[in-house]
Amino acid sequence: MSPATPSASTLLKPRRRVSLVTVLATLIALISLMPLLFVVWVAFDSGWEKVSDLIFRPKVAGLLVNTGLLLVTTLPASLVVAVALAWLIERTDLPGRRIWSWLVTAPLAVPAFVHSYAWNSMAPSFHGLGAAVTVSLFAYLPFVYLPIAAQLRGLDPSLEETAASLGKSPLQIFFLVVLPQLRFAMLGGALLIGLHLLAEYGLFVLTRFDTFATAIVDQFQSVYNGPAANLLGGVLVLACLVLLQFESRLRGEERYARVGSGSTRNRIERPLGGLRWIAALLPLGFVAFALGVPLVTLSRWLYLGGTAVWRMEFVSSALIQTALLAGVGALLTTAAAFPMAWLSVRRPSRMQRALETAHYYVGALPGVIVALALVTITVRVALPLYQTVFTLVFAYVLMFLPRALVGLRAGIAQAPVELERAASSLGKPPFWAILHTTARLAAPGAAASAALVALGIANELTATLMLAPNGTRTLAMRFWAYTAELDFAGAAPYALLMIILSAPLVVLLRLEASARETL
Numbered sequence: 466m467s468p469a470t471p472s473a474s475t476l477l478k479p480r481r482r483v484s485l486v487t488v489l490a491t492l493i494a495l496i497s498l499m500p501l502l503f504v505v506w507v508a509f510d511s512g513w514e515k516v517s518d519l520i521f522r523p524k525v526a527g528l529l530v531n532t533g534l535l536l537v538t539t540l541p542a543s544l545v546v547a548v549a550l551a552w553l554i555e556r557t558d559l560p561g562r563r564i565w566s567w568l569v570t571a572p573l574a575v576p577a578f579v580h581s582y583a584w585n586s587m588a589p590s591f592h593g594l595g596a597a598v599t600v601s602l603f604a605y606l607p608f609v610y611l612p613i614a615a616q617l618r619g620l621d622p623s624l625e626e627t628a629a630s631l632g633k634s635p636l637q638i639f640f641l642v643v644l645p646q647l648r649f650a651m652l653g654g655a656l657l658i659g660l661h662l663l664a665e666y667g668l669f670v671l672t673r674f675d676t677f678a679t680a681i682v683d684q685f686q687s688v689y690n691g692p693a694a695n696l697l698g699g700v701l702v703l704a705c706l707v708l709l710q711f712e713s714r715l716r717g718e719e720r721y722a723r724v725g726s727g728s729t730r731n732r733i734e735r736p737l738g739g740l741r742w743i744a745a746l747l748p749l750g751f752v753a754f755a756l757g758v759p760l761v762t763l764s765r766w767l768y769l770g771g772t773a774v775w776r777m778e779f780v781s782s783a784l785i786q787t788a789l790l791a792g793v794g795a796l797l798t799t800a801a802a803f804p805m806a807w808l809s810v811r812r813p814s815r816m817q818r819a820l821e822t823a824h825y826y827v828g829a830l831p832g833v834i835v836a837l838a839l840v841t842i843t844v845r846v847a848l849p850l851y852q853t854v855f856t857l858v859f860a861y862v863l864m865f866l867p868r869a870l871v872g873l874r875a876g877i878a879q880a881p882v883e884l885e886r887a888a889s890s891l892g893k894p895p896f897w898a899i900l901h902t903t904a905r906l907a908a909p910g911a912a913a914s915a916a917l918v919a920l921g922i923a924n925e926l927t928a929t930l931m932l933a934p935n936g937t938r939t940l941a942m943r944f945w946a947y948t949a950e951l952d953f954a955g956a957a958p959y960a961l962l963m964i965i966l967s968a969p970l971v972v973l974l975r976l977e978a979s980a981r982e983t984l
Contacts, residue, residue: 609654876910
């Protein structure tokens with residue numbers, strides 16, 4: 466009987482742990498539903514007749530078509546280019562692989578609307594769907610490249626060796642063995658890009674491509690029509706739910722952690738032979754457009770503006786405020802996302818997917834919708850919190866939960882659950898079992914998640930404009946004020962500082978990706 470007793474007690478511990486994590490994840494999911502409940506309330510308060518008049522019209526159908534075309538064009542292109550880049554850099558003898566791995570990640574330091582600002586300044590006639598897809602590809606591709614590259618470094622080469630021993634060609638091995646193992650990373654990165662495309666405003670305004678996000682902000686700014694803007698936001702929420710459901714079904718419930726004795730073996734390196742220098746044209750072309758265009762444009766405007774555009778009393782204040790908001794918001798958002806990330810990997814179920822959807826959908830809402838919801842709630846229920854730092858940071862946590870969740874989910878997925886169970890069987894309480902095993906192994910992923918969130922906060926615009934306390938002027942706010950007046954030279958210092966502030970965070974992301982190789 467003695468062996469049975471420890472086994473029974475061991476089985477009870479994970480249940481108590483799951484219950485606690487589920488409670489935390491449910492609480493955060495309910496809080497995340499606030500903007501959605503606000504949209505529902507606006508629809509209910511407006512009445513069906515007004516809702517039908519605002520939603521069922523040709524303008525909305527056109528926006529839906531534009532948004533759909535943007536997704537079905539940008540996402541496949543991003544996946545193809547990201548997989549090709551990751552394979553060349555991580556699995557071949559491409560010249561300068563280490564340098565390329567840093568340069569391909571570097572465009573994350575350039576805010577999406579700064580990419581648009583650069584392209585619009587260099588080629589004013591470049592606009593429409595083609596421009597929107599092109600600029601989106603250069604701005605957001607690192608979001609999917611990073612997890613794919615990290616996953617490639619962590620794959621066990623024995624599966625590829627076995628396939629090769631069975632007579633499979635390198636191309637067959639890639640499509641039959643390697644590519645299926647990249648599905649988790651590919652879908653997570655594509656989902657993150659898709660959510661950004663649904664919510665992005667500045668990029669598409671400057672490329673003159675109408676989406677739901679641009680229509681919502683324009684509607685609000687033109688006639689201050691809250692119901693119309695929020696009802697359009699409801700359509701955007703439905704689009705997000707469709708995207709989440711599609712990603713969830715494709716993802717499945719497979720495991721991706723390696724379990725076995727010894728350390729991870731060195732990855733297989735494929736020789737390119739005479740194609741080495743031709744293959745280098747792909748990363749060279751991507752870096753030239755994704756980094757070269759913004760840097761050349763900024764250099765030009767800074768040269769034309771001279772020292773007069775560097776008004777240090779405004780520049781230093783905006784830099785400090787942006788850094789503080791980004792740091793605090795990143796830490797709180799990452800902590801809030803951890804329970805859901807753990808459930809997503811360890812206990813996949815219908816309930817988990819519902820809770821995960823509640824975490825994700827808010828990432829597809831434009832900042833103006835989240836801001837409108839919080840403005841209404843604080844004015845009606847908690848007036849002392851109206852236009853305070855607390856409300857602004859709270860908005861950041863809601864908006865950037867998807868960024869934190871994707872990074873944490875990938876990190877936890879590579880931490881074997883057997884280690885967690887072993888810690889519990891040795892008498893560790895549930896909290897300490899997670900802390901000593903999964904949390905430690907997922908720490909690089911948590912750092913990457915915090916960096917991604919900080920990047921987003923440092924570049925966030927619309928919600929900050931509506932919720933920031935009096936006197937708050939972030940770098941993005943200053944940049945957009947000058948851009949709105951077509952003062953590109955005046956905007957250049959703030960764009961440059963956003964890039965400089967984001968650069969260390971991109972370095973952290975790249976270091977985290979390298980650290981996964983040693984797990």
